Amino acid sequence: MHRLxxxxxxxxxxxxxxxxxxxxxxxxxxxxxxxxxxxxxxxFLEEATGSLFGYLRIxxxxxxxxxxxxxxxxxxxxxxxxxxxxxxxxxxVSIPLKEVFYMP
Numbered sequence: 493m494h495r496l497x498x499x500x501x502x503x504x505x506x507x508x509x510x511x512x513x514x515x516x517x518x519x520x521x522x523x524x525x526x527x528x529x530x531x532x533x534x535x536f537l538e539e540a541t542g543s544l545f546g547y548l549r550i551x552x553x554x555x556x557x558x559x560x561x562x563x564x565x566x567x568x569x570x571x572x573x574x575x576x577x578x579x580x581x582x583x584x585v586s587i588p589l590k591e592v593f594y595m596p
Contacts, residue, residue, distance in 0.1 A: 493531065494553045497589040502542040506575035510537070510544075513572065520564050529555045544576075546586070 502510055514535070525533060529551040536545045550556065559565050560583060569582040577585040 494550050495591065495594070496548050496550065496553060496556075497591065498546045499587045499589065500544040500546065500584045501577045502537075502544060503575055503577070504542060507537060507539065507542065509575050510572075513575075518564065518568065521568050524559070524562055524564055528559060 531549040531551070533548040534546070536547075537543075538545065560581075566582070569578065569584065572578075572584065573582045579585055
């Protein structure tokens with residue numbers, strides 16, 4: 493099992509909308525993530541800066557490489573691009589974090 497963590501950033505004032513959209517996450521997106529081997533997925537908000545901290549557990553992290561080509565993933569990115577920092581392809585700007593401590 494691999495643990496992955498990353499940071500993304502919301503546009504100022506988009507916190508409530510981000511929460512609203514994730515409260516109603518699309519069932520087909522949730523199914524895709526689970527089918528990709530993601531066991532747990534949490535996103536935390538640092539309200540003062542709009543920084544998002546994402547954490548997930550996955551069996552095989554190479555299975556995430558196929559996610560960007562999935563139509564439902566691309567639709568989600570386009571749905572979210574107005575409220576967060578994104579790349580040219582509408583994927584969220586995501587900065588991977590290096591694990592420096594773990595206590596099981």
